[in-house]
Amino acid sequence: MKVDLDFIASMASKLIKINSENPPGRESEIASFVAERLSELGFKAFVDKFGARANAVGIYRGAEGLRVLLVTHLDTVPAGRRESWSIPPFDGLMIDGRIYGRGAADAKGSLASMLGAVKVLADEGWEIKGELTLAAVADGEGDLGGIKRLFARGVEADSAIIGEPTDLRVCIAQRGRLLLSVTFFGRSSHAGFPKLGTNALHAASEFVLRLHDFSKEFSELHPLLGSPSITPTVITGGYGDNVIPEYVEVLVDRRVLPGEKVNNIVDFIRKIAEKSGEKIDVKTEIKVKKWIPPAEVRQDAEIVKKALRAVSETRGIRSEPAGFQGTCGMSFLVNEVKVPSVIFGPGDLKRAHAADEWVSVSELETAAETYYTLISSLLKPEA
Numbered sequence: 293m294k295v296d297l298d299f300i301a302s303m304a305s306k307l308i309k310i311n312s313e314n315p316p317g318r319e320s321e322i323a324s325f326v327a328e329r330l331s332e333l334g335f336k337a338f339v340d341k342f343g344a345r346a347n348a349v350g351i352y353r354g355a356e357g358l359r360v361l362l363v364t365h366l367d368t369v370p371a372g373r374r375e376s377w378s379i380p381p382f383d384g385l386m387i388d389g390r391i392y393g394r395g396a397a398d399a400k401g402s403l404a405s406m407l408g409a410v411k412v413l414a415d416e417g418w419e420i421k422g423e424l425t426l427a428a429v430a431d432g433e434g435d436l437g438g439i440k441r442l443f444a445r446g447v448e449a450d451s452a453i454i455g456e457p458t459d460l461r462v463c464i465a466q467r468g469r470l471l472l473s474v475t476f477f478g479r480s481s482h483a484g485f486p487k488l489g490t491n492a493l494h495a496a497s498e499f500v501l502r503l504h505d506f507s508k509e510f511s512e513l514h515p516l517l518g519s520p521s522i523t524p525t526v527i528t529g530g531y532g533d534n535v536i537p538e539y540v541e542v543l544v545d546r547r548v549l550p551g552e553k554v555n556n557i558v559d560f561i562r563k564i565a566e567k568s569g570e571k572i573d574v575k576t577e578i579k580v581k582k583w584i585p586p587a588e589v590r591q592d593a594e595i596v597k598k599a600l601r602a603v604s605e606t607r608g609i610r611s612e613p614a615g616f617q618g619t620c621g622m623s624f625l626v627n628e629v630k631v632p633s634v635i636f637g638p639g640d641l642k643r644a645h646a647a648d649e650w651v652s653v654s655e656l657e658t659a660a661e662t663y664y665t666l667i668s669s670l671l672k673p674e675a
Contacts, residue, residue, distance in 0.1 A: 293412060295660040300408035301391065301653050303329070305384035307400040308393035314367035316344075319430040319438075322366050323348040326428045329407060333414045335426065340445060345430035347438050349447070357422025359448055360670050361631070362410075362663065363439065363621060364402045364455030365432020368395035369645050376647040390650040397639030401651035401659070402455025403428055405638055408660035409667060420671040425449065432621065435582065439621040443629050451595040452631050453666060456620050457639030457651070460607065460658055462599045463616035464634055465516045468548035468586035468623065470557060473541055474499065474565050476529075477575040480538035489536035492529060495569035495576075496540040500524050502564050503544065514549045516615030517586075521547045522561075543581070547617070550586045584619050587626040589633060595670075599634045602666040606658055617641060636662065 310322040323339045326348035330337035335350030348366065371381035371394045379385055381394040391401070406426060413420065425447055429438030456463075476496050481489030503524055510519040522544065529540030546557060558578060565576040589596055591613055603611035616622070616635045625631040638655035 293661070293664060295408045295412055295657060295664065297653065297657050299411060300404050300656050300660055301386060303407050304391050304396065304401055304404035304651065304656060305386065307403060308384035308391070308395055309382055311382055312367050312395070313370045314431065314433045315370065317367065317431065317434070319366045320344070320346045323428065323430070326366070326403070330426060333407070333410055334418055340441065342441050345437060347430055347442055348428040349442065350426045352418060352420070352424045354418060354420045354422055354671070357420075358670055359423040359425070359450045360667060361447070361449035361452040362406050362424070362426045362455070362667070363442070363452055364399045364406065364428055364637070365438065365621070366403075366428045366430055367433050368398065368400070369433050372647065379648055386653065389654065390652050391656075392648060392650045394649055396649045396651040397457040398641070398644035398649070399432065399455050399457060399637060401457070401639045401656055402637035405656050405659035406455055406663055408656070409663035412664050413667065420667075422671045424667065424671060429621070436584065436621055436624050439624050449631050451670065452625050452633040453599070453663065454621050454625070454633055454635045455637040456616060456618065456635050457641045457644055458614065458616060458635055458637050459640045460603065460636070460638060460655060460662070461614040462596065462603055462611060462634050462636050464591060464596050464613045465514070465550065465588040466586060466616040466618065466620060466622050466635065467517050467520065469582065469584045469619040470546040470548050470554060470580065471582035472544040472546065472558065472561060473579045473581050474544055474561065475539060475541045475577045476565070476569055477577070478536070478538050478572070481536045483534045483536055486536055489538070490572055490574060491536050492540040492574055493537050494572060495574040496527060496529070496542050499542060499565055499568035500527070502568055506564065512549055512552065514615065516613065517549055517617065518615070520549050520552065548586050550588045552586075554583065584623050585627050587622045589626060593632045595632045595634055598669045599636060599666055602662050602669060603636070606661040606665055
């Protein structure tokens with residue numbers, strides 16, 4: 293088996309060139325592009341639009357057998373300030389064996405490799421038993437609306453392979469994501485008479501510093517995921533540059549391990565917030581803005597054993613299960629629809645969401661070979 297590396301690299305570059313930043317959520321164009329490629333490869337393919345969002349779905353049904361889902365997301369985080377990039381984020385340029393651009397690692401590289409893997413199946417004449425679905429979904433960087441929509445529309449699967457940047461490791465656990473809004477309420481006054489007001493920014497600043505100190509003291513550990521994390525990510529407040537701010541909101545990103553209790557986390561952060569504001573009589577309010585639970589699959593699950601075997605075969609090394617530090621569709625697949633899943637793909641998560649994001653062409657090739665080998669072991673029992 294040899295994958296078509298030119299095809300895979302071309303797909304990665306073309307996908308990057310289609311801007312699919314989320315927010316605002318602009319997947320329609322790229323969904324149409326992917327659906328066309330799936331149709332060319334022999335899938336029954338369609339674009340499923342919902343509101344301003346869109347999924348691209350391809351289904352190939354062979355003889356009776358397992359139902360396998362290949363799934364990754366179409367959207368990317370915003371590129372941010374163009375001045376931060378030394379290489380344009382939407383040009384999809386290949387330089388010295390690397391393809392650069394927003395989404396190269398997260399997760400358009402995975403999608404390109406998946407397309408490369410199914411191209412081999414198509415070139416072989418689709419000698420599979422069972423059903424293979426390749427879904428490129430919207431809102432992977434948001435509330436997982438695309439993958440939820442996929443199953444609400446009737447897609448079914450016995451096992452799933454999720455394309456994310458795992459550095460070619462088989463990940464069988466992921467951290468959850470809890471997004472909290474912590475708001476401090478003071479009292480406004482003229483900035484020239486600060487003692488007449490209560491500056492909510494002072495309490496918010498104290499809170500951010502306390503969080504920073506606390507983040508160094510995590511003792512909870514998971515064998516594959518390590519420790520949780522807590523990070524303030526956005527601060528907003530005030531309504532005039534000559535007015536003492538009467539409110540400040542801090543968004544807090546908390547990555548959660550399997551087994552941690554959300555209520556305990558919220559209560560603990562509430563205590564930190566209240567202690568930060570008590571000296572200056574600032575009131576606090578805490579709200580859960582987003583909650584995506586952690587997920588974990590048993591190491592003896594068939595999809596896990598076959599994925600590890602596929603990686604060992606294609607890479608020539610002994611493969612061990614790992615943990616995924618981000619948050620992805622595994623949360624929904626494992627917790628909600630009970631589909632055993634693994635996360636696997638080219639690229640390094642540390643390069644995702646950063647300027648000059650890239651994925652190597654060699655990683656794309658190895659990922660495509662691994663996807664093909666794994667699909668074959670699931671849908672070609674004699675393989």
